[in-house]
Amino acid sequence: MSDPKQQVESLVAKAVADAFPEAGAVSILIERPKNLDHGDFATNVALQLAKSVGKKPREVAEAIVAKMPKDGLVTKMDIAGPGFINFTLGSVSRFGVVATANAQGKLFGRGEGGKGAKFMVEFVSANPTGPLHVGHGRQAALGDAISTLLEWQGYTVTREFYYNDAGNQIANLALSVQARVKEAAGMTVEMPKDGYLGDYIREIAREYVSAHFGDAKGENLAQIQQFAVKYLRNEQDIDLRAFGVQFESYFLESSLYTDGKVDETVAMLKRAGHTYEGEGALWLKTTDFGDDKDRVMRKSDGTYTYFVPDVAYHVTKFKRGYPHVVNVQGADHHSTVTRVRAGLQALEMQIPKGYPDYVLHQMVTVMKSGEEVKISKRAGSYVTVRDLVDEVGRDAVRYFFIMRKVDSHLVFDIDLAKAKTEDNPVYYVQYAHARLCSVLREWGGDVESLKTADLSPLGSPHEVALAQKLSEFPGLLARAAREFAPHLVSFYLHDDVAARMHSYYNAERFLVDDEKLKLARLSLVAATRQVLANGLAVLGVSAPERM
8 A cells, every 4th residue: 555645645746737737846745734633634735836826825725626536545625724725534545554564564664765775884883992882882773773774765784893993092902901911910010091991901901811821921012902902892792792783794994004095095185186295294175175174184293193094994885885875973073074075075086975974973871860870890981881781671772772863962861761661761662562462362363364354443533543653654764764863763653653552552442342343443453563563673672572
């Protein structure tokens, strides 16, 4: 079944063209009225056209209504106020989504707009210098949900983790572990100025000595660095598996240097004529591409600034055949956006403007018992993803990290996440699914038979409101994918589906004596359960059958 909203839009567009051919192309906006008594859809197109066609809005509305089909999809049309047109669907059209959702099952909501095109989503991309903190956790939940949304729209998605395994932070990691190795050997040491102090550094030191007993005094710094990076990469992988996130691809920043990609990119920028020397440094003319000032590429000491390897890295993405790329990063990367895009444009490789896309998220504050939780015993200076997963469970962590817009600061309330009440948003949605599973278990019939149930008995306000929201699911997923906005799915599941389902559950009996009405309602129950399960699956959250 086609989306009723799109069908109404198409009919209105044809009616406008027939009534006012001189008007040309017209943007048709179809919306849900706030009041159910006003029908299923409404449009203000008559008000938009009135001036251009030289008629009063109500006259325009009357002309459009006169050209609309009088049977089939729309059974009633009203002109309200200054010229709004309200449309009421017939029962078959209004509840057709119930049959569609039940027939398509786990496939309901999927689209084909991506047509198999390759899409890379890069996220987490943490320095291998410690356990993943809650900011990485928000990134992991967002990146994985965005990837799934894109897959549901027909894209071939690669999730990539970019390991920042080069630079001063890695050197400080090695020095920190070396200091703990020497300390364990009974030597007096000072931790490096910018070193890492968490208990996990002592863990790495102990494991290093166990694996390299011949260097019990920590004299081989290069070997210590190699071991520490490998150890922490493995620890981060364990964190991500506990969080239910898997990557298809891993990319090492260090490879950009060992494979000569950074030098090659700089040489290309020079040949393109967008660099110059000044103050002992090499500069990129980023102002040619929208930046507020030119940026240093290579400092006077010969080292590259951080955005240069980022440009080289994105060249590899483009050359690997990814026409669509989105990076999920913290808001502190805001300045990176302009510089990386400027660098890519300066290469003159026909890389599209605006490549790559970015989703920049705000940070997370963790609260417990009304107070901010700032540190982890293991990490020392911050709360880790594993801390939260161990405390409240994977589902709550993932849902909470997704449920706010990315540009909103997220307060993660541990007490709320553990509460088994309707105030806990993930519990509220999961409980709605479990409730519907309970209804179907109590009925005990063949759920498959509900796919062909007669839906004509449906029509109460609760049933109409719920069916309307179910019909919006495919379009909602398409929009969430297009905008890289998984929070739209969490809002929809909570405010539109679960809330209406709970109201319906409290207002009506499903297992009534009237067999025809019972099967119609159970069919709506099954469709609602399916939408809740599919929506939670997109977010990477389970849909329990019992709670």
